[in-house]
Amino acid sequence: MLLLDDEQSPIESANHVVIISKDKQLQTTLAELLRANSFENTQIIDGDCKHCDIALDNEHTTGVIIDIADKTDVDKIVEQIKAVVPQNIWCCVVGTSDSISLAQRLAELDVLYFNSHSQLNVMMERILAGTITIPCNRNTIRLNIFSCKGGIGASFISAMLAYNISQYKRVPTLLAQSPEGTRDLDLMFDKKLQGDILEYLPNLDLYAGEFTELLESQRTKYNFIVNDHPIYHTDYVKYQHFIHQCRTFILVVERHVSALRNAKRFLNYCEQLHRETGKPLRTFIVVSDIHPAHAKSMSNTDVAALLGHEIDAVIPYIPNNNAKSVLSIKLTTRQKAIFRQLAMKIIGVTSRQVKSKNNLSFSSIISKVLGR
Numbered sequence: 001m002l003l004l005d006d007e008q009s010p011i012e013s014a015n016h017v018v019i020i021s022k023d024k025q026l027q028t029t030l031a032e033l034l035r036a037n038s039f040e041n042t043q044i045i046d047g048d049c050k051h052c053d054i055a056l057d058n059e060h061t062t063g064v065i066i067d068i069a070d071k072t073d074v075d076k077i078v079e080q081i082k083a084v085v086p087q088n089i090w091c092c093v094v095g096t097s098d099s100i101s102l103a104q105r106l107a108e109l110d111v112l113y114f115n116s117h118s119q120l121n122v123m124m125e126r127i128l129a130g131t132i133t134i135p136c137n138r139n140t141i142r143l144n145i146f147s148c149k150g151g152i153g154a155s156f157i158s159a160m161l162a163y164n165i166s167q168y169k170r171v172p173t174l175l176a177q178s179p180e181g182t183r184d185l186d187l188m189f190d191k192k193l194q195g196d197i198l199e200y201l202p203n204l205d206l207y208a209g210e211f212t213e214l215l216e217s218q219r220t221k222y223n224f225i226v227n228d229h230p231i232y233h234t235d236y237v238k239y240q241h242f243i244h245q246c247r248t249f250i251l252v253v254e255r256h257v258s259a260l261r262n263a264k265r266f267l268n269y270c271e272q273l274h275r276e277t278g279k280p281l282r283t284f285i286v287v288s289d290i291h292p293a294h295a296k297s298m299s300n301t302d303v304a305a306l307l308g309h310e311i312d313a314v315i316p317y318i319p320n321n322n323a324k325s326v327l328s329i330k331l332t333t334r335q336k337a338i339f340r341q342l343a344m345k346i347i348g349v350t351s352r353q354v355k356s357k358n359n360l361s362f363s364s365i366i367s368k369v370l371g372r
Contacts, residue, residue: 016060018082020045021067026094030065033124047371049080055170057245061089063127067116068095074105081111083140083347087221091178092123138224142211142246143346146231146266147181150310153288154252155182157315157339159189159326161250163342166204171203171223176211178229183208185228188326213247224347231261239269250346253307254290257297260306267309284312284346292317313342344351 003248019030019038027044034042045054051067056064064085068077079091079332085091093106094116103113114123145161159175166173174197177185185208186193188199193208197218200206207214211225219225227246231238242249251266253259263285269282289295295317304311315338323329331339344350 016041018043018064049084054084063090066093070267072102078109111138122355142225143248144227145250148233148262152254153290155228160339161343162226164340165224174222176207176227181230190325194290246284252283252287252288255294263295289317
């Protein structure tokens with residue numbers, strides 16, 4: 001799909017172009033260049049994809065120009081673009097680097113790069129010629145929410161994360177629930193799900209089933225797919241299947257040995273795979289205190305020590321309050337903040353605190369309890 005249709009003028013088809021940059025002079029130059037070529041409807045966002053709260057208008061925004069300054073890490077650049085720019089919007093990148101290899105590597109991922117000092121007119125010519133296309137290879141970011149024990153609220157956590165991501169980023173987001181789990185997505189949202197994708201809220205759709213069974217055209221519509229799936233009956237063969245699908249995993253555990261053992265098995269597999277292949281994997285640990293008494297049964301320090309992994313969030317006990325749907329449950333300000341902060345960590349808006357790993361003095365206990 002081209003930016004400009006042959007039979008339309010730029011002002012008719014290009015409704016809204018967004019400029020994302022921290023460079024005041026570049027902001028002015030780009031805005032003037034766009035307006036001089038009949039793109040009157042422009043918006044400047046003073047910031048960058050990583051540190052600025054960016055929510056693009058999915059319906060009216062036609063294209064985005066992103067200033068990456070002197071950044072050259074292609075993986076990080078593309079990851080940030082995927083997290084911000086909706087799938088149906090074209091995107092091009094400007095920066096100060098003269099590296100031909102940088103431009104080539106970005107081009108391979110359907111992201112056009114232009115030097116901000118010498119190629120802005122070339123970029124404008126490409127836009128006016130209608131040769132900047134909507135990327136076909138902008139991969140959907142897939143997030144697997146793994147329940148490490150039945151009945152510990154992983155589906156609720158999945159729903160809250162999907163909702164927070166869709167509302168914060170305002171990009172198409174799909175919440176999918178595997179049939180191997182509780183199959184309660186219809187009850188959670190008080191909607192009938194009959195095998196098809198259901199449009200529930202702007203930017204949030206629901207699907208009861210394996211998202212891998214959807215057509216590629218259906219999956220690529222979404223910037224994020226949040227997949228709710230249990231792993232407490234899963235063997236190593238299935239682990240390989242999961243890791244082939246995505247590289248971000250959120251393990252939901254409770255303060256019980258069985259849940260921690262399942263989480264540890266998956267973490268060990270990820271660590272082994274990383275050593276063998278160097279494949280980067282992101283793992284998060286979420287402790288769910290589904291019952292009020294469970295919060296006192298094991299400390300956070302003990303949970304982290306047993307898993308050999310820091311805890312990213314603790315979800316306190318949350319009563320249902322007879323709510324009609326999961327999003328109608330009354331949450332306190334603190335509870336809302338926990339889900340929001342966790343969602344921002346997962347999609348990379350906020351960085352995770354990297355803590356030094358202390359030597360565990362009770363390694364023998366870990367080995368005995370987790371059966372390593």
